[in-house]
Amino acid sequence: MKIKPGKYLFSKIECRDYDILVPFSCRKTGSCCSVYMPRIPYEHLEILAKYLGLPTDEVIADYQLHYGKKLKGQSVRCPFLDNHNLCQIYHHSLRPWVCYLFPFSYDGEAIQSCPAQVEHRHLLDCLVAGEKEYDVYDSSFCPNLDLRPIPEERWLTILKRFQSVPSLPEMAVTFAAFNEPELMREGKAMYRSWEWI
Ligand code: SF4
Ligand code: SF4
Incomplete structure (x- = not known):
C-alpha cells in the first residue's frame, strides 16, 4: 500500500516506550470554511x-x-x-497555513462543528486509555521527529482501541500503515516527510 506524503494531518501520542500516530481525516463538509x-x-x-x-x-x-x-x-x-x-x-x-493545519491550527480546541475533529478527539481519548505516561502532539507542533515503533505484543490491544471508535475505512488502513510493526516503514517515511513544515 502506498500512502501519499502530506496527505494526512496527524497527532502523535508519545507513550513511555513507543509512539502512536493518529491520522486526521477531513470529511470535506466545508463547515470550517463556512464559519472561518x-x-x-x-x-x-x-x-x-x-x-x-x-x-x-x-x-x-x-x-x-x-x-x-x-x-x-x-x-x-x-x-x-x-x-x-x-x-x-x-x-x-x-x-x-491556518487552513492547511485546520483544526490543529486551533490549539487543540474542540470544534463541535467539525465531525472529523470530534472523531479524532474521541480516537485520541480511546488510544491513551490505559497508558500510564503520554504526551500528545499534533501536526502543527511535533518537536520530536524520532518515531519509536509499537512492540508487536502491544499492537493488537492498540488496534482494538482504535476499532472501538467508528471511523472511515481509509482511516483504519492509514492507521495500520503508520503503526503496525510490520507495515510501519511506510508510515514512518510519510511521517518524516513533515520535517519540511
Ligand atoms: S481558503 Fe481556507 S477557508 Fe477558504 S475555502 Fe480554502 S480552505 Fe476553506
Ligand atoms: S469542518 Fe472538519 S471535516 Fe468539515 S471540512 Fe472542515 S476540517 Fe474537514
Missing part, C-alpha cells in the same frame, strides 16, 4: 486570481467584501469555497 475566513495578503490574492483565471480586481473586491462582513461579526463563507463545499485553491501552495 483566513487573512490573505493582497499579493497572494493577485497570484490566486491568476491561478483561478479570474480578474484580479474582482477577486480582491470579493475578498474585501467578505472579510469586511466577517470583521463586523456577520456569518460569511470564505469566497474561495465553491458551491460543492470544496476549496478552489486547495492545491495551491498559497492556501493559508
Whole structure:
C-alpha cells in the first residue's frame, strides 16, 4: 500500500516506550470554511486570481467584501469555497497555513462543528486509555521527529482501541500503515516527510 506524503494531518501520542500516530481525516463538509475566513495578503490574492483565471480586481473586491462582513461579526463563507463545499485553491501552495493545519491550527480546541475533529478527539481519548505516561502532539507542533515503533505484543490491544471508535475505512488502513510493526516503514517515511513544515 502506498500512502501519499502530506496527505494526512496527524497527532502523535508519545507513550513511555513507543509512539502512536493518529491520522486526521477531513470529511470535506466545508463547515470550517463556512464559519472561518483566513487573512490573505493582497499579493497572494493577485497570484490566486491568476491561478483561478479570474480578474484580479474582482477577486480582491470579493475578498474585501467578505472579510469586511466577517470583521463586523456577520456569518460569511470564505469566497474561495465553491458551491460543492470544496476549496478552489486547495492545491495551491498559497492556501493559508491556518487552513492547511485546520483544526490543529486551533490549539487543540474542540470544534463541535467539525465531525472529523470530534472523531479524532474521541480516537485520541480511546488510544491513551490505559497508558500510564503520554504526551500528545499534533501536526502543527511535533518537536520530536524520532518515531519509536509499537512492540508487536502491544499492537493488537492498540488496534482494538482504535476499532472501538467508528471511523472511515481509509482511516483504519492509514492507521495500520503508520503503526503496525510490520507495515510501519511506510508510515514512518510519510511521517518524516513533515520535517519540511
Ligand atoms: S481558503 Fe480554502 S480552505 Fe481556507 S477557508 Fe477558504 S475555502 Fe476553506
Ligand atoms: S469542518 Fe472538519 S471535516 Fe468539515 S471540512 Fe472542515 S476540517 Fe474537514
